[in-house]
Amino acid sequence: MTAVGRGSSSAPNPAFDPYRAAAQPAAPQGNFMLITAPAKINLYLGVHEGTDDGGYHRVDTVMTTLDISDTIAIAPSDRLMVKTVPEADFPQESNTAYKAAVAMGEAFGREPNFAILIDKHIPVRAGLGGPSTDAAATIMGICRYWGVDPRDERIDAVARSIGADVPFFLYGPPAHLDGRGDSMRELFRPLTGTPVALVKPMTGGVSTVEAYRRFDESPIKAQPLEPMLEAMRSHDEQVIFDCVSNNLAPVARALCPEIGEIVDWMREQPDVRAVDVCGSGATVFAVCATQMAADKIGIAAMKEHGWWAQAARMEKSGPIIAVG
Numbered sequence: 001m002t003a004v005g006r007g008s009s010s011a012p013n014p015a016f017d018p019y020r021a022a023a024q025p026a027a028p029q030g031n032f033m034l035i036t037a038p039a040k041i042n043l044y045l046g047v048h049e050g051t052d053d054g055g056y057h058r059v060d061t062v063m064t065t066l067d068i069s070d071t072i073a074i075a076p077s078d079r080l081m082v083k084t085v086p087e088a089d090f091p092q093e094s095n096t097a098y099k100a101a102v103a104m105g106e107a108f109g110r111e112p113n114f115a116i117l118i119d120k121h122i123p124v125r126a127g128l129g130g131p132s133t134d135a136a137a138t139i140m141g142i143c144r145y146w147g148v149d150p151r152d153e154r155i156d157a158v159a160r161s162i163g164a165d166v167p168f169f170l171y172g173p174p175a176h177l178d179g180r181g182d183s184m185r186e187l188f189r190p191l192t193g194t195p196v197a198l199v200k201p202m203t204g205g206v207s208t209v210e211a212y213r214r215f216d217e218s219p220i221k222a223q224p225l226e227p228m229l230e231a232m233r234s235h236d237e238q239v240i241f242d243c244v245s246n247n248l249a250p251v252a253r254a255l256c257p258e259i260g261e262i263v264d265w266m267r268e269q270p271d272v273r274a275v276d277v278c279g280s281g282a283t284v285f286a287v288c289a290t291q292m293a294a295d296k297i298g299i300a301a302m303k304e305h306g307w308w309a310q311a312a313r314m315e316k317s318g319p320i321i322a323v324g
């Protein structure tokens with residue numbers, strides 16, 4: 001086992017402050033908060049060989065949020081409770097939102113007594129970051145209730161303790177993260193509005209744990225990172241989309257051969273600028289030249305193959321809070 005570091009971003013970087021969704025630490029006036037928790041795609045994912053003491057791989061990733069999202073309603077309560085719609089097939093204590101609330105309580109020495117209702121729209125085991133964005137949204141909501149400044153360095157630590165993807169969702173714009181994929185390195189100008197088609201098998205999915213385990217059995221070298229970072233800095237869309245890559249994709253295809261079929265089919269579709277697997281799968285994304293192209297791919301994927309599909313757009317935001 002190779003020991004790898006976890007990056008050094010536990011201290012907040014003031015350059016990122018304007019992007020924090022809950023940056024005004026004021027208690028809400030209404031009865032509850034509604035929080036929009038967006039999905040993500042990895043425009044670049046490079047997993048490196050070897051794991052740290054916690055069994056995590058060092059990764060470089062460039063992620064952006066999408067306009068498909070879970071919605072989280074959160075209100076003070078006599079105890080902590082988390083429910084989802086549709087109802088989850090696992091206990092509430094395993095929900096990342098529940099874990100995030102408990103971790104917030106421990107970090108700030110308070111009782112995290114909130115009722116949290118999650119309206120699930122982001123499919124699970126899909127590589128779209130559903131559990132992680134729910135956790136980030138919960139953290140931001142509790143910050144607002146408790147008057148905690150989201151730039152407090154304990155917030156990044158709480159986020160990281162729930163999952164590697166959670167810190168990204170505290171910010172939202174396209175970003176490069178390293179370490180476990182939980183250390184913010186650089187934010188980029190958003191690609192807001194860029195059309196994306198999402199397609200995945202109707203049932204099943206890929207477990208993140210299983211994908212990383214399989215990666216260790218036959219590791220594949222990551223594509224060079226620097227060209228992607230340069231393209232993001234110069235906001236050169238053509239080069240950005242030429243640099244789209246994911247070295248977990250072959251593992252996802254091996255674990256779920258239908259993913260390979262979807263990738264091959266998406267690459268044949270008209271007006272497609274890039275196609276790859278989202279994170280550890282099972283969703284495949286196609287960056288499209290027009291929204292019409294993304295819609296057409298979604299419809300054809302459903303009608304001709306019976307796959308789950310949705311057209312979306314890239315977004316610029318992390319959690320968005322509304323007070324009700």
Ligand SMILES: C[C@](O)(CO)[C@H](O)COP(=O)(O)OP(=O)(O)OC[C@H]1O[C@@H](n2ccc(N)nc2=O)[C@H](O)[C@@H]1O
Nearest residue numbers: 055056057059132163164165180181208209212279280
């Ligand atoms: C595949 C990605 O979604 C790409 O953004 C992430 O790397 C996964 O992030 P995540 O779902 O938040 O992952 P976590 O819930 O923290 O980790 C689940 C499991 O995935 C593996 N894991 C995750 C992240 C990482 N850098 N190395 C790993 O090996 C570990 O076995 C870990 O126990």
Ligand SMILES: Nc1ncnc2c1ncn2[C@@H]1O[C@H](COP(=O)(O)OP(=O)(O)OP(=O)(O)O)[C@@H](O)[C@H]1O
Nearest residue numbers: 094095096124125126127128129130131134207208
């Ligand atoms: N808030 C949540 N929403 C959905 N699933 C959750 C949540 N909290 C915990 N889970 C559990 O997480 C599992 C999915 O985890 P996994 O990391 O494999 O999925 P994912 O949707 O691909 O996420 P990611 O893109 O972050 O890897 C679910 O099967 C469920 O047991």
